[in-house]
Amino acid sequence: MNKSSISISVIKRLPRYYRFLENLKNNGISRISSSELSDRMGLTASQIRHDFNCFGGFGQQGYGYNVPELHAKIGEILCVNKEQKAILIGAGNLGKAVANKIFQRQSGFKLIGIFDKNEAMSGKMIHQIPVRHIDYIENFCIDNSPTCAVICIPAGDMKELTDLLCRLGIKSFWNFSNYDIALAHPEVLVESVHLTDSLMALSYLSNNEEGQK
């Protein structure tokens, strides 16, 4: 199966499949058909079968899908068991919340360093990782070679910071700032979470509901 044929929309649905299957598995459900899963997830059965088949034949005609097996397969596809070394920049409320998320479950990453420009934070422990002053980031990266950076600081000097991180070998960013890393660094992978954009979309929709329903 040629990976390049898998569209981004399919990929974005994978974690949701993974969550639903995990839930079914935890509830002791061992078998499910695409049409039952479609009811539970609010998708079409056709789309579910089409999505799964991007990665190979996981089901069995006349039977459906084996839940624990499919769950494991999707976990493998998502590489959730890998531990790519990640660093967190920004140890405020958002940074701490995001650190929790990373530690909460296997997500493909392992947080190995936390940095903040606030001196008062230095030395504090978050999930058994000491917060370091941001000035130590360069040496830390040289010594530990993280490949992913999680950006939890407001805009500020984002250009300087991301330029540095890219020079230091960071290959992917989980970006919570509004700085457009992807435009400045097309060579790296950027997954952005724009909280304000999300809220504003909700504002639009809740003020224009008649048109949407």
Next chain:
Amino acid sequence: MNKSSISISVIKRLPRYYRFLENLKNNGISRISSSELSDRMGLTASQIRHDFNCFGGFGQQGYGYNVPELHAKIGEILCVNKEQKAILIGAGNLGKAVANKIFQRQSGFKLIGIFDKNEAMSGKMIHQIPVRHIDYIENFCIDNSPTCAVICIPAGDMKELTDLLCRLGIKSFWNFSNYDIALAHPEVLVESVHLTDSLMALSYLSNNEEGQK
């Protein structure tokens, strides 16, 4: 202009346009053409003109778009100046970070109440709003009629909570939990932020880059 003809993909791009225009405005740029904006945003000029025209003719042939005017128009479309009453459930790190976001700028909502099940949080102030125990949520909603609920607690008893909130008149949810409110309550509007899904998508992509680039 028939609002129902505006696709969700266009709507999701509006906040980003708004941000970029704000930035241009703050930098004293008063005029921009679709092609220059396309360079800055990494979109096609065609798409930009097409998007803007969903809402009416904001530009001028031979000239382009007036930045402050367009910024204001998009702000109006997004209803960022409205103050829909919102309550926050969950005052942990994520809840606090999200509260900051709501207060940071005009986003169409105004936080009027914060709730947490942790007794120790009760009475603490966040942005001059006292944290109340979650048991007070019913009376608070009856007295204050919020229309939006921001969910910043892990799954737990989400069904019970969201059923209650819907009964109490909540019309829209900004949902950070993995509970699928939209499936349980098709009558309300739900904008979800699935942090773990976002991270897992990044995991997939960073492990399968050759196919994506």
Next chain:
DNA sequence: TAGATTGTTAATCGATTAACAATC
């Protein structure tokens, strides 16, 4: 075997892009 359900192709639908006439 008969019934059920997948895997897969073809049809449809919708979003993006290209093109160019309108017009500032």
Next chain:
DNA sequence: TAGATTGTTAATCGATTAACAATC
């Protein structure tokens, strides 16, 4: 006026859905 750039329609592209043969 001539040049630039929008507004808008048509063409293209891609994603979703429908249909059904394959097969467990």
